[in-house]
Amino acid sequence: SQTIHQWPATLVQPVGSPLSLECTVEGTSNPNLYWYRQAAGRGLQLLFYSVGIGQISSEVPQNLSASRPQDRQFILSSKKLLLSDSGFYLCAWSAGTGGLAPLHFGNGTRLTVT
Amino acid sequence: DAKTTQPPSMDCAEGRAANLPCNHSTISGNEYVYWYRQIHSQGPQYIIHGLKNNETNEMASLIITEDRKSSTLILPHATLRDTAVYYCIVRKAGGTSYGKLTFGQGTILTVHP
Numbered sequence: 001s002q003t004i005h006q007w008p009a010t011l012v013q014p015v016g017s018p019l020s021l022e023c024t025v026e027g028t029s030n031p032n033l034y035w036y037r038q039a040a041g042r043g044l045q046l047l048f049y050s051v052g053i054g055q056i057s058s059e060v061p062q063n064l065s066a067s068r069p070q071d072r073q074f075i076l077s078s079k080k081l082l083l084s085d086s087g088f089y090l091c092a093w094s095a096g097t098g099g100l101a102p103l104h105f106g107n108g109t110r111l112t113v114t
Numbered sequence: 115d116a117k118t119t120q121p122p123s124m125d126c127a128e129g130r131a132a133n134l135p136c137n138h139s140t141i142s143g144n145e146y147v148y149w150y151r152q153i154h155s156q157g158p159q160y161i162i163h164g165l166k167n168n169e170t171n172e173m174a175s176l177i178i179t180e181d182r183k184s185s186t187l188i189l190p191h192a193t194l195r196d197t198a199v200y201y202c203i204v205r206k207a208g209g210t211s212y213g214k215l216t217f218g219q220g221t222i223l224t225v226h227p
Contacts, residue, residue, distance in 0.1 A: 006157075043217040044158070059214065090157045100146060100205070103215060105157030 002027035006091045006106035013113055019064075019078040021109050023091030026072065031093040033074040034103065035066055038088040050074060051096060086113045118202045123222040126196075132189040134221050136202030139183040145206050147178060148215070149187045151198040151223075158201065158217070161187065192225045199223075 003026045013019060025031050035047040046059045048066035056066050063082050067075045074091055090108045095101040119137040126132040138147065148163040162169055162176045164185075169176045175188040189196055201220040 043219065044215070046214045049214075092157070100163075102148065102160040102163060103158075104160060108155075108157050110155075 002093070002104065004091060004093055004104060004106040006109055008109055009107065010110045011112070013081050013111065015083055015113055016080045019076070019081050019085070019111070021076040021089055021091075021111075023074045023076075023106060024072055025074075025093045028072070028093070028095065030071060030096045032096045032101075033068060033072075034092040034094075035064075035074065035076050036090040036092060036105075038090065038108075040087070044090065048076070081113045083113050086111055118204055118218055120200070120202050120218065120221045122219065123224070126189075126192045126223060126225050128194060128225055128227050129191055132192040132196065132223055132225070134187040134189075134200050134202075134223065135184065136187070137184045138202070138204050141182050141204055142206075145204045147176065147182075147185050148203045148205050149174070149176065150201045150203065150215075150217075151196075152201070152220070153195075153198040161200075163205075192223075194225050194227070197223060197225045 006023045032051050034049045036044045037047055038044045048056055048058055050056050050068045053068055053071055064078050088108050088110050090105050092103040092105040094103045146163050146165050149161040150158040152158045161173050162171055164176045164178055166178055178185045199220040199222050201217050203215050
């Protein structure tokens with residue numbers, strides 16, 4: 001069966017520090033990968049998605065970037081965190097066989113920028 | 115994607131069926147109805163999806179009206195662990211927007227003993 005791993009579960013970082021969140025998927029090949037963010041009391045916002053190695057699409061301009069160095073690895077980064085980057089970051093995957101496959105989410109990273 | 119409307123909260127007694135409604139009156143012919151739930155401090159969990167026929171899996175049943183303007187998610191025997199925020203999402207088939215799920219405010223379902 002497929003599993004998705006996201007770490008760390010919680011993170012407290014000072015303003016201006018770098019960020020690296022990692023997500024890996026097991027049990028599937030060539031998945032579509034996604035990074036979402038959920039601000040406190042708000043809905044989920046799609047940040048990035050990837051349909052293959054090195055292929056990244058950004059949904060919103062921001063202080064963050066994403067990379068996909070391997071088929072089942074997705075990384076969310078920032079060079080300098082802002083207070084507004086605080087939130088609940090979720091990685092998700094879906095089967096890359098069409099546009100209707102459900103998304104499966106990891107358990108998220110709760111980031112607090114101080 | 116079509117907008118959805120859900121009640122902000124619902125209660126259900128443990129062991130009884132929970133029926134969560136969703137209105138999607140502007141849904142188009144190539145849009146599917148998806149249901150997810152989010153238990154506090156966890157990632158959303160996929161429950162079920164459908165186009166126009168009723169669907170059932172090990173978690174729930176999805177009833178879509180004939181005109182497709184509304185649907186109901188049914189948890190047949192709710193347990194305390196089903197307490198969560200339930201999201202009804204309309205998603206267009208194909209295209210490059212397939213990963214862009216638009217989560218609304220959802221319905222907070224509270225299952226009580």
